[in-house]
Amino acid sequence: MKKLINGAEDVLKDALDGIAAAHSDLNVDKKNRIIYRATPKKGKVALISGGGSGHEPLHGGFVGFGMLDAACCGEVFTSPTPDQMQEATKVVDSGAGVLHIVKNYTGDVMNFEMAGELASAEAGVKVATIVTNDDVAVEDSTWTAGRRGVGVTVLLEKIVGAAAEEGRDLAAITALANKVNDGGRSMGVALTSCTVPAAGKPTFDLPEDMMEVGVGIHGEPGRTRVPLASAAEIAKQLVDPILADLDFTKGPAIVMLNGLGGSPLIELYVMYAEVSKLLEKAGVKIARNLVGSYITSLDMAGCSVTVLKADDETLKLWDAPVNTGGLRWGV
Amino acid sequence: MKKLINGAEDVLKDALDGIAAAHSDLNVDKKNRIIYRATPKKGKVALISGGGSGHEPLHGGFVGFGMLDAACCGEVFTSPTPDQMQEATKVVDSGAGVLHIVKNYTGDVMNFEMAGELASAEAGVKVATIVTNDDVAVEDSTWTAGRRGVGVTVLLEKIVGAAAEEGRDLAAITALANKVNDGGRSMGVALTSCTVPAAGKPTFDLPEDMMEVGVGIHGEPGRTRVPLASAAEIAKQLVDPILADLDFTKGPAIVMLNGLGGSPLIELYVMYAEVSKLLEKAGVKIARNLVGSYITSLDMAGCSVTVLKADDETLKLWDAPVNTGGLRWGV
Numbered sequence: 001m002k003k004l005i006n007g008a009e010d011v012l013k014d015a016l017d018g019i020a021a022a023h024s025d026l027n028v029d030k031k032n033r034i035i036y037r038a039t040p041k042k043g044k045v046a047l048i049s050g051g052g053s054g055h056e057p058l059h060g061g062f063v064g065f066g067m068l069d070a071a072c073c074g075e076v077f078t079s080p081t082p083d084q085m086q087e088a089t090k091v092v093d094s095g096a097g098v099l100h101i102v103k104n105y106t107g108d109v110m111n112f113e114m115a116g117e118l119a120s121a122e123a124g125v126k127v128a129t130i131v132t133n134d135d136v137a138v139e140d141s142t143w144t145a146g147r148r149g150v151g152v153t154v155l156l157e158k159i160v161g162a163a164a165e166e167g168r169d170l171a172a173i174t175a176l177a178n179k180v181n182d183g184g185r186s187m188g189v190a191l192t193s194c195t196v197p198a199a200g201k202p203t204f205d206l207p208e209d210m211m212e213v214g215v216g217i218h219g220e221p222g223r224t225r226v227p228l229a230s231a232a233e234i235a236k237q238l239v240d241p242i243l244a245d246l247d248f249t250k251g252p253a254i255v256m257l258n259g260l261g262g263s264p265l266i267e268l269y270v271m272y273a274e275v276s277k278l279l280e281k282a283g284v285k286i287a288r289n290l291v292g293s294y295i296t297s298l299d300m301a302g303c304s305v306t307v308l309k310a311d312d313e314t315l316k317l318w319d320a321p322v323n324t325g326g327l328r329w330g331v
Numbered sequence: 332m333k334k335l336i337n338g339a340e341d342v343l344k345d346a347l348d349g350i351a352a353a354h355s356d357l358n359v360d361k362k363n364r365i366i367y368r369a370t371p372k373k374g375k376v377a378l379i380s381g382g383g384s385g386h387e388p389l390h391g392g393f394v395g396f397g398m399l400d401a402a403c404c405g406e407v408f409t410s411p412t413p414d415q416m417q418e419a420t421k422v423v424d425s426g427a428g429v430l431h432i433v434k435n436y437t438g439d440v441m442n443f444e445m446a447g448e449l450a451s452a453e454a455g456v457k458v459a460t461i462v463t464n465d466d467v468a469v470e471d472s473t474w475t476a477g478r479r480g481v482g483v484t485v486l487l488e489k490i491v492g493a494a495a496e497e498g499r500d501l502a503a504i505t506a507l508a509n510k511v512n513d514g515g516r517s518m519g520v521a522l523t524s525c526t527v528p529a530a531g532k533p534t535f536d537l538p539e540d541m542m543e544v545g546v547g548i549h550g551e552p553g554r555t556r557v558p559l560a561s562a563a564e565i566a567k568q569l570v571d572p573i574l575a576d577l578d579f580t581k582g583p584a585i586v587m588l589n590g591l592g593g594s595p596l597i598e599l600y601v602m603y604a605e606v607s608k609l610l611e612k613a614g615v616k617i618a619r620n621l622v623g624s625y626i627t628s629l630d631m632a633g634c635s636v637t638v639l640k641a642d643d644e645t646l647k648l649w650d651a652p653v654n655t656g657g658l659r660w661g662v
């Protein structure tokens with residue numbers, strides 16, 4: 001295992017030290033492993049997300065103006081605990097309520113639910129929840145009942161974050177979050193496995209001439225294991241299932257071409273060329289795009305595609321200023 | 332070789348298609364393989380950089396407001412030709428002159444020099460040149476007479492780009508570029524080799540338990556090949572030679588912790604924690620920082636550290652608005 005780490009057990013702790021050292025606009029609570037804005041905005045609905053680490057910049061890199069108020073960091077590929085989420089909920093609530101943004105993995109869903117109940121009971125915080133489930137690859141998985149939450153989570157945190165900055169109330173924010181999740185679909189491909197530090201070896205074996213289509217962000221099995229193909233063919237294997245699942249030809253779309261951690265930017269642009277060509281050929285009007293590594297799976301080589309239905313409202317929120325470590329524009 | 336590409340010979344062409352599709356504010360001249368601003372600013376000194384591809388987002392990702400006016404893209408790890416550079420120089424010049432920002436590699440230096448002479452002779456363009464040479468690892472290398480140009484190029488493009496937006500003249504811009512280059516030092520480490528698509532196999536062999544300290548961004552040999560070490564020990568092996576080469580304790584510094592393409596963000600933050608600790612212990616006051624993959628070496632796992640002397644002038648220029656694919660703030 002070749003990684004820039006100290007001990008396998010130190011990865012999260014050390015990464016939090018690095019985030020604290022790099023970003024003076026963030027508070028890092030090392031005991032509770034939560035990252036939150038140093039200068040919270042009073043009176044706005046607060047947004048919290050979180051999950052296992054290993055998907056950076058998601059979620060800690062999206063804490064800041066225009067996106068999240070706090071992120072709860074679990075150990076690598078391990079849900080944070082209800083305690084962490086409850087603490088984050090209390091820290092960021094300023095009376096307008098808190099939205100929990102949860103990727104659909106069994107542990108995350110259960111723990112956020114418990115944290116919401118505890119925060120409501122103990123401190124009277126109004127808590128709402130959105131569970132993202134945009135991955136069309138598999139209906140159920142080793143880690144999930146229902147579809148997995150992946151790339152749409154990034155787009156949702158941006159769009160709903162902008163709405164929260166505008167001062168919308170918790171009911172409106174929650175309705176918008178549901179709209180975004182309902183209109184988003186994703187699919188990923190792995191060329192290599194990731195290696196979890198604590199395991200010290202690749203999560204799965206993938207021969208030199210094969211790839212895993214529909215892979216999950218923890219290396220969960222996808223739909224099919226097929227021979228390594230060209231970028232054009234890979235694009236087709238990602239785009240076709242997305243378009244088969246939802247009609248994206250009415251109105252504009254936001255498209256993300258996301259790297260899984262071990263694939264360099266030059267390859268992501270090669271993929272975006274193919275993906276955007278296929279989508280446009282299918283009648284999808286790409287109004288905005290994002291090319292880069294935003295929701296990763298440690299050092300996995302590969303990428304994912306997310307397509308999101310947009311409209312005037314969501315495009316305006318997309319374009320609104322954002323100022324985080326992982327996404328920044330208009331400020 | 333596992334890559335998200337079509338043919339090995341198509342990588343640059345396809346990546347340029349992706350960049351054109353993703354960034355409507357850039358013009359991509361596919362014939363000349365240059366990327367330039369769609370809306371040039373009249374009357375300002377124009378900044379051009381370029382070099383072999385495979386280091387993205389450098390340089391194409393730094394074209395835009397507050398940084399470069401154009402980037403010339405060579406094939407992977409291959410210098411662009413004088414023709415490309417000459418064409419870029421003519422396209423962006425609006426009378427105030429052009430600065431060529433050249434990383435110190437023999438082919439790049441020679442070709443940019445020829446292009447400058449041609450553009451001056453043919454079109455009367457005033458051309459100045461800055462050759463960056465910040466890599467303390469080796470004095471000469473397989474690709475270089477003198478030190479290699481690496482991470483400081485990113486910081487220089489940002490700082491000098493802001494000065495050009497302010498309207499400074501070519502002499503002032505060139506003097507500033509020299510100041511930045513003189514005050515910057517870098518050192519990198521590879522955990523794995525990169526794989527050049529046309530070669531189809533790793534550029535060098537690096538056993539599972541070894542790392543290459545002082546590696547170049549094309550996989551050129553470094554200073555030493557030593558057993559794989561902890562993040563803390565790696566940080567020391569990068570920071571010590573930098574501090575031994577230049578005194579950074581007078582005044583503030585800008586520090587970049589850069590990923591080489593195959594290392595995920597969580598590891599870069601682990602490294603930044605160690606690097607920032609060492610620098611502060613040595614009396615370096617870190618005023619600004621950048622953590623992410625900005626000058627890469629295809630899919631190489633590893634990182635580099637760049638430390639740059641700053642002052643009120645350079646910090647102000649650093650903080651000025653920038654709006655490019657690879658760096659964006661304040662706009």
